[in-house]
Amino acid sequence: xxxxxxxxxxxxxxxxxDSPLESPIHGVVREEEYIETRVQLLNRLxxxxxxxxPGGFPFQHVVLRGAGQSKRGRGxxxxxxxxxxxxxxxxxxxxxxxxxxxxxxxxxxxxxPKTGLPPLFLSWAAYLPKLELYSKHVExxxxxxxxxxxxxxxxxxxxxxxxxxxxxxxHIESSxxxxxxxxxxxxxxxxxxxxxxxxxxxxxxxxxxIYVGTDNKGEEGLLFCAGVYSRR
Numbered sequence: 001x002x003x004x005x006x007x008x009x010x011x012x013x014x015x016x017x018d019s020p021l022e023s024p025i026h027g028v029v030r031e032e033e034y035i036e037t038r039v040q041l042l043n044r045l046x047x048x049x050x051x052x053x054p055g056g057f058p059f060q061h062v063v064l065r066g067a068g069q070s071k072r073g074r075g076x077x078x079x080x081x082x083x084x085x086x087x088x089x090x091x092x093x094x095x096x097x098x099x100x101x102x103x104x105x106x107x108x109x110x111x112x113p114k115t116g117l118p119p120l121f122l123s124w125a126a127y128l129p130k131l132e133l134y135s136k137h138v139e140x141x142x143x144x145x146x147x148x149x150x151x152x153x154x155x156x157x158x159x160x161x162x163x164x165x166x167x168x169x170x171h172i173e174s175s176x177x178x179x180x181x182x183x184x185x186x187x188x189x190x191x192x193x194x195x196x197x198x199x200x201x202x203x204x205x206x207x208x209x210i211y212v213g214t215d216n217k218g219e220e221g222l223l224f225c226a227g228v229y230s231r232r
Contacts, residue, residue, distance in 0.1 A: 034128065036088070037129065038187070041103045041128065045180050045183050045184035048176060048177060048180055052084045052085060053086075058122075059079055059107070079109065081107055083107075084104070086102060086105065101129055104127045105183075107124050108125075109122055118161055120161055121161065122159045123159075126156075129152075130152045155184075155186035157182040157193045158195070159179075160194065160195060160196045163209060166197055166229040166230065166232065168226060190215070190216070191213035193211055193214075195212075195226075196209075197209055205230065207228065207231075209227060209229055211223040211224050
């Protein structure tokens, strides 16, 4: 398996979320705090230990309760966009009463170029607080603010809609591990990872599921092949 390494600052952009941190006073995010948060996020993605991860991840398991139904209700998997926050301990921030740093993981659907068509990609991304460098010598520049630090994308995984039509898509739906591992690889490599279904030319109707990495220069490279899968 050959990996293509790239710089850590990714090229794609995404609109920042307005989700607030709970602490009323925030400081700038220092380099050591940013690195600490990044390392903790990577470890959590690899282990799957995300305390606020919704049931049904990488989607959401929604329980509907209506009249005459049991207390447990009836559930289904929702593909509606969502975001959740994962908070990390930081001794330096706690000491200064500045609150803990958080990462945010969001799911969205990227629309097809033509209206009326199904989404082209399913998209998962994790965001970290923006690294803010400041100088103590700059006059009237305070390292503290009442607003949460802005967020920037740290890793990004897209799954083409054709993949979800294969048996591999059922594996994605049934376990969080595939998307969590892909996010961890994206964070570690500093690359956008796109999962695609490549139709075989032998007439079998089967598909190669491939992972493609895109670096911050827009150059693509094959990361690995997950195997050959038929349609559902």
